Amino acid sequence: MKRYFPIIVLAVLCVLPLVGLNTYLMHIVILSVMWAVCGMAWNLLGGYCGQVSFGHAAFFGTGAYCSGILAMKFKISAWYGFLLSVPLNVAVALSMGLIVLRLRGPYFVLATLAIGEVFRIFAENVVDLTNGNLGIMIERTWVEKTQFYYIVLGLGLLAYAVVKFITESRWGYYFVAIREDQDAAESLGINTTLYKTIALTVSAVLTGFAGSFYMVYMGYIDPQIVFSLGEISILMIMVVMVGGVATFWGPTVGAVIMVILAELIRSIPRVGVAYQTLFGILLIVIIIYLPNGLVGDFPKIRRMFQRGAA
Amino acid sequence: MEPFLQTLIAGILLGGLYSLIGIGMTLILGVMKIINLTHGQLMMVAMYITFWLFSIFKLDPYLSLFIAPPLLFLFGMGLQKFLIDPVLKVESILPHNQVILTVGIGMVLQNLATIFFTSDYRSTPVSYATDAWYLSDVWKTAPIELSLSFSWTISFCIAVAITIMLWYFLAKTDTGKSIRATAQDLDAAMLMGVNVNMMRMITFGIGSAMVAASGCLFIPIYYLFPALGSQFTLIAFVITILGGMGSTMGAIIGGLILGVFESVTATYVGMGWAPAGRFVVFIAALVFLPGGVASLLKRHAIRKSK
Amino acid sequence: MSLLNVDNVSIFFGGLAAVSNVSFDVEKGEILAIIGPNGAGKTTLFNIVNGFYAPSKGKVSFNGEVISGLKPHQICRRGLARTFQVVKPLQRMSVLDNVIASSFLRCDTKAKAEAVSREVLQFTGLTEDADIISKGLPLGKRKRLEIARALATGPELILLDESFAGLNPAELDVSIEIIRGIKARGITIMIIEHHMKVIMAISDRIVVLNHGQKIAAGLPAEVASNPTVVEAYLGAEH
Numbered sequence: 001m002k003r004y005f006p007i008i009v010l011a012v013l014c015v016l017p018l019v020g021l022n023t024y025l026m027h028i029v030i031l032s033v034m035w036a037v038c039g040m041a042w043n044l045l046g047g048y049c050g051q052v053s054f055g056h057a058a059f060f061g062t063g064a065y066c067s068g069i070l071a072m073k074f075k076i077s078a079w080y081g082f083l084l085s086v087p088l089n090v091a092v093a094l095s096m097g098l099i100v101l102r103l104r105g106p107y108f109v110l111a112t113l114a115i116g117e118v119f120r121i122f123a124e125n126v127v128d129l130t131n132g133n134l135g136i137m138i139e140r141t142w143v144e145k146t147q148f149y150y151i152v153l154g155l156g157l158l159a160y161a162v163v164k165f166i167t168e169s170r171w172g173y174y175f176v177a178i179r180e181d182q183d184a185a186e187s188l189g190i191n192t193t194l195y196k197t198i199a200l201t202v203s204a205v206l207t208g209f210a211g212s213f214y215m216v217y218m219g220y221i222d223p224q225i226v227f228s229l230g231e232i233s234i235l236m237i238m239v240v241m242v243g244g245v246a247t248f249w250g251p252t253v254g255a256v257i258m259v260i261l262a263e264l265i266r267s268i269p270r271v272g273v274a275y276q277t278l279f280g281i282l283l284i285v286i287i288i289y290l291p292n293g294l295v296g297d298f299p300k301i302r303r304m305f306q307r308g309a310a
Numbered sequence: 311m312e313p314f315l316q317t318l319i320a321g322i323l324l325g326g327l328y329s330l331i332g333i334g335m336t337l338i339l340g341v342m343k344i345i346n347l348t349h350g351q352l353m354m355v356a357m358y359i360t361f362w363l364f365s366i367f368k369l370d371p372y373l374s375l376f377i378a379p380p381l382l383f384l385f386g387m388g389l390q391k392f393l394i395d396p397v398l399k400v401e402s403i404l405p406h407n408q409v410i411l412t413v414g415i416g417m418v419l420q421n422l423a424t425i426f427f428t429s430d431y432r433s434t435p436v437s438y439a440t441d442a443w444y445l446s447d448v449w450k451t452a453p454i455e456l457s458l459s460f461s462w463t464i465s466f467c468i469a470v471a472i473t474i475m476l477w478y479f480l481a482k483t484d485t486g487k488s489i490r491a492t493a494q495d496l497d498a499a500m501l502m503g504v505n506v507n508m509m510r511m512i513t514f515g516i517g518s519a520m521v522a523a524s525g526c527l528f529i530p531i532y533y534l535f536p537a538l539g540s541q542f543t544l545i546a547f548v549i550t551i552l553g554g555m556g557s558t559m560g561a562i563i564g565g566l567i568l569g570v571f572e573s574v575t576a577t578y579v580g581m582g583w584a585p586a587g588r589f590v591v592f593i594a595a596l597v598f599l600p601g602g603v604a605s606l607l608k609r610h611a612i613r614k615s616k
Numbered sequence: 617m618s619l620l621n622v623d624n625v626s627i628f629f630g631g632l633a634a635v636s637n638v639s640f641d642v643e644k645g646e647i648l649a650i651i652g653p654n655g656a657g658k659t660t661l662f663n664i665v666n667g668f669y670a671p672s673k674g675k676v677s678f679n680g681e682v683i684s685g686l687k688p689h690q691i692c693r694r695g696l697a698r699t700f701q702v703v704k705p706l707q708r709m710s711v712l713d714n715v716i717a718s719s720f721l722r723c724d725t726k727a728k729a730e731a732v733s734r735e736v737l738q739f740t741g742l743t744e745d746a747d748i749i750s751k752g753l754p755l756g757k758r759k760r761l762e763i764a765r766a767l768a769t770g771p772e773l774i775l776l777d778e779s780f781a782g783l784n785p786a787e788l789d790v791s792i793e794i795i796r797g798i799k800a801r802g803i804t805i806m807i808i809e810h811h812m813k814v815i816m817a818i819s820d821r822i823v824v825l826n827h828g829q830k831i832a833a834g835l836p837a838e839v840a841s842n843p844t845v846v847e848a849y850l851g852a853e854h
Contacts, residue, residue, distance in 0.1 A: 288400060
């Protein structure tokens with residue numbers, strides 16, 4: 001049963017648009033998958049390799065602006081942004097890595113956070129290139145959601161396959177070894193800087209894809225949206241923390257929960273404005289009671305319910 | 311020359327206030343080994359307290375120094391006892407749970423402030439807001455004209471006074487010494503009978519009170535809005551890194567450097583770039599001076615002792 | 617040519633010499649013990665040889681190639697592995713995965729890495745514990761896991777940092793057998809140890825450090841009767 005689980009999930013996801021979900025539900029599903037991609041990407045670096053990044057918005061935003069600028073300034077299809085985002089995000093990741101990967105613990109956290117913010121401020125101020133706070137608006141390729149859905153699903157599969165392949169290979173062992181003890185890993189012949197750079201770069205490229213997708217799907221971006229600390233970088237961490245750090249399905253579960261929760265909270269009148277409060281409280285509760293997320297602490301949850309039933 | 315000197319003065323005055331923010335953060339970092347990413351939000355809370363005291367009771371913002379910091383002291387102790395301390399004991403894969411926790415707390419505070427006080431910009435229009443001393447008042451034939459804002463100067467002087475008081479507390483009192491012992495070596499402090507949990511609570515309380523005091527000093531010369539919290543959290547950690555984690559002297563120097571740097575960037579590059587300049591300083595410090603100013607001070611001390 | 621050559625090595629921390637002007641050789645196939653009182657600079661010396669610290673003065677050569685200044689992972693790749701005094705297991709990985717992470721250094725496929733790892737676990741007597749999460753392992757076995765991991769990197773020279781500290785007599789015997797087994801495989805050993813009985817039983821030669829300096833070297837019997845060594849250990853009054 002467990003072996004077929006991914007295939008069943010995939011099959012269900014493939015036929016989902018045929019069920020006839022309305023536009024709004026499709027929108028939620030698309031956002032969930034997009035956030036799952038972000039979560040899986042963050043998880044590779046944060047969960048497996050133990051490098052907690054507070055600056056992934058830098059990659060997301062870079063991806064989004066690749067698409068946006070191509071369409072706005074160069075009048076070519078925003079879809080080429082996916083291609084352009086790869087070399088750009090690799091470059092961003094490598095230069096970011098030069099600075100942050102020598103740092104450990106809190107220094108790393110703060111450095112990534114700062115770099116994420118630098119990107120936002122940059123995008124706000126280099127008006128000639130980015131339109132600054134006015135943002136970029138482009139025409140969407142399709143009005144229908146279905147095409148977008150299959151594309152984001154493709155991205156989701158790609159991210160899943162990449163994470164799965166990496167974590168089960170030599171790299172995966174090295175990542176976890178680095179997370180558990182950098183000194184030990186280094187003295188066991190693992191080039192910790194190299195492998196942290198690999199984790200960062202792969203994570204950056206995947207996150208960039210999600211960003212490019214956001215641009216072509218939403219049709220509008222501005223620096224405060226795609227380079228946001230709270231709405232992108234921290235939400236990415238929350239997706240992973242709620243779902244389960246260093247688990248395959250955690251980011252997906254977390255993404256679905258967070259997107260639905262966000263939509264639910266925002267749609268309730270008067271409560272909507274408090275969604276950050278509720279997210280904050282959720283984060284606090286998760287950290288205290290389910291530090292390894294819903295998937296990681298699933299045995300604990302099941303025990304809790306069994307005790308409740310008995 | 312004249313604009314430059316004026317910029318320098320503004321930078322130093324700003325830097326003095328920044329130092330106070332940085333000291334609170336670095337104190338918490340030194341004792342608890344965690345980064346408090348809700349530091350600026352605590353300042354925002356204190357500023358709203360000050361704002362409402364001013365609006366309702368016409369209480370001068372500087373007098374709020376006797377109200378807001380004590381309240382934040384208690385609030386900080388509560389946060390430490392009921393939220394942060396429990397998480398230190400939780401076993402998890404991610405090593406930075408407490409940091410993420412403080413982010414969560416900050417989100418809640420900032421959002422609650424938006425809900426209750428709206429995201430309007432507020433200020434405390436004190437009567438002396440625009441008063442200033444001019445160089446030409448004291449030196450009639452001065453070749454250049456410089457001004458010194460009254461409220462900026464008062465705030466700066468109070469910040470210096472608070473810093474000296476804190477130094478006295480840490481250096482001379484038993485509690486202060488225990489806090490320093492806890493920061494230096496947790497296990498040894500515990501063996502020496504220091505109530506480490508208590509010291510953690512007090513430290514978080516003091517750190518919160520310090521940043522609350524900065525809030526009281528900032529509000530007469532600045533304006534207030536909920537998102538100001540995250541802005542000052544970033545400033546606080548830039549100072550901390552610049553100064554060297556856990557070093558009080560470093561935080562003071564770091565604050566001054568940042569103040570001057572921002573002031574210069576705002577004058578000569580453009581207002582919008584001041585925050586970017588902040589991070590350039592930060593990244594430069596990480597790359598070229600990983601231990602912050604504190605490591606330079608230490609190196610100097612070693613060279614002197616030789 | 618000796619396998620490892622430590623040539624006039626010194627290191628300073630903030631003006632204090634933790635190791636000063638230490639020279640010695642390790643010959644292929646021998647067990648060389650480093651002994652000395654607490655704070656003598658033994659672990660610091662290991663950290664220099666293994667690449668965590670670059671020496672302030674002097675150099676370390678391995679197989680004729682200067683290795684001081686290289687990073688630990690590069691030194692490990694050249695065939696020099698170590699264990700830690702304060703054990704550093706990869707806590708949330710199983711014992712087997714711990715060893716696999718190391719054996720990947722010389723294996724290209726996971727199957728090969730696992731085969732090597734199982735063999736090493738067999739050798740160190742940890743086969744039954746292969747699937748246990750290493751955090752839950754008792755200290756004695758964690759010390760052996762350190763050795764297993766180091767062995768899995770396929771070293772020519774292995775540095776053992778107090779692999780016997782805190783073991784009970786039964787575990788001690790097991791570990792002594794393992795060390796003899798390592799030697800029998802043709803792997804050279806450099807060991808830091810406090811346990812004099814163990815040292816006398818297994819080592820071929822001994823180097824004695826005190827206050828960061830080499831104060832004696834030689835065969836176990838010579839060192840044991842050396843008055844400088846006795847003085848360093850027991851104080852000047854004796």
